[in-house]
Amino acid sequence: MKSYSIQEINEVLKGIIVGDAAVKITAPEQLELASASEISFIGNKKYEKFWETSKACAAVVNEDISIEPGENRAFIKVENADLAMSQVLELFAPPTPLFSTDIHPTAFIDNTAIIGNGTRIGAGSYIGPKVQLGENVTIYPNVTILDECTIGKNTVLWSGAVVRERCHIGNDSIIHPNATIGADGFGFRPDPERGLVKIPQIGNVVLGNNVEIGANTCIDRGKFSSTVLGDGCKIDNLVQIGHNSRLGKFCIMAGNSGLAGSVTLGNGVIIGGSASIKDHTTIGDGAIIGAGSGVIGDIPAGKTMLGYPAIDARDTLRQWAILKRLVNESKK
Structure with a gap:
């Protein structure tokens, strides 16, 4: 001890x-x-x-x-x-789980993959063709990294994480268990003969340096280009980030929040738990979206928004106070 x-x-x-x-x-x-x-x-x-x-x-x-x-x-x-x-x-802090050997014999590593010095790969992991792992990367058991991905130095991927093809993760990042980086974006169009037709998602995901992605979070690949998270972003568990969204540096998203497709967050944006952001919305630098809020339009830099739909937090609090007063008066 x-x-x-x-x-x-x-x-x-x-x-x-x-x-x-x-x-x-x-x-x-x-x-x-x-x-x-x-x-x-x-x-x-x-x-x-x-x-x-x-x-x-x-x-x-x-x-x-x-x-x-x-x-x-x-x-x-x-x-x-x-x-x-x-x-x-x-x-x-107690020590992290031990590796009996740097590369476990049950891990599959394609012969075209490049593995940096000091990198450790746990049992049952899959490292696909043309993957590049930087120095001192830690891959815990049962991680999947598909074709042509790159993982920066000192990054850690916990068990069950999946990084789909052609996605890129920067240095000093952490991907927690069962997070999925680069699943298909949610794109469908109605067709009178075939029903809902799937729109191919041919882009990828790019994560910057010092990014942390929580357990069971999903970050969808771009439809055309990239879904991007800037340096220092911290994403909680059970978060959904839609295709072609772009986050600036040091953004925070709390659990159960979600971005629809093509959302843009400036630097230092904070999204509270269970908040929902409409597609093609821009939220300016330093804005704060309160927990449970629903954003349906662009938000200027520095604003604090609250409610469903989200409006200036001070106005929302006034509305709630008025409603509470009305309810109390109705009980008299």
Whole structure:
């Protein structure tokens, strides 16, 4: 079991220690569940009230905290406790699953594939013709990478992930279990004789560097060219990204949200959980779409939208307040 002193943790965080720094820390834990040998976090003043009843011996806190750690307890004061939390979790993170051999004998690797130095490929994986894997790529068991794909260095693909033909994933990315990159876009046209005719989807998917794709998420290939996700995009589980959509850098999409075809997101756009974005819609840089919202038209940069259909969040909240007041009055 890993353990660290307060001083050792602070060597990483470079904060200010307040209180008793003698105790050894065995694990990080949330405030209400922490034991007397565990460290917790207070990233917002509204959680200060839980410190008195918490058993944690230490906490990483923001510099502006208004309480003291108390007897035999300690705070590490930092500029941003939420960011510091990620550093502490890295210290205590258990090792990732082990590979008994770098290339498992049951993996199929086409003889035209190029495998970079230090790359590991797990049991039952399929690496197709003309695939290129960069250095230190990790392919867990039962991953499928089809013809002419490229995977950048240090990227990790977890079990069950499928990367369809001619798709490209950048460096330092993570594809979680059962995500599908490059399935056919949803394209059909009615024909009086044949019913719904499938429109061939001949494009691909291009993911930038440092992209993370959640479990069971689907990113469809472009009908003509590419579906593109820029550097640093973070996509949650169970997200649908339609064909020919284009995301700028550092976009976030929360679980169960979806983009129809040919949606454009600027840089730093945030899409809340279960939000739906209509096809051929453009959302400007830094815009925020609230959870459960439905976007049916273009959104300017920097706007926060909420509701179904989505309008300015302040207007939506006013509408909800009025409706609540009307309902309460009707009960009198």
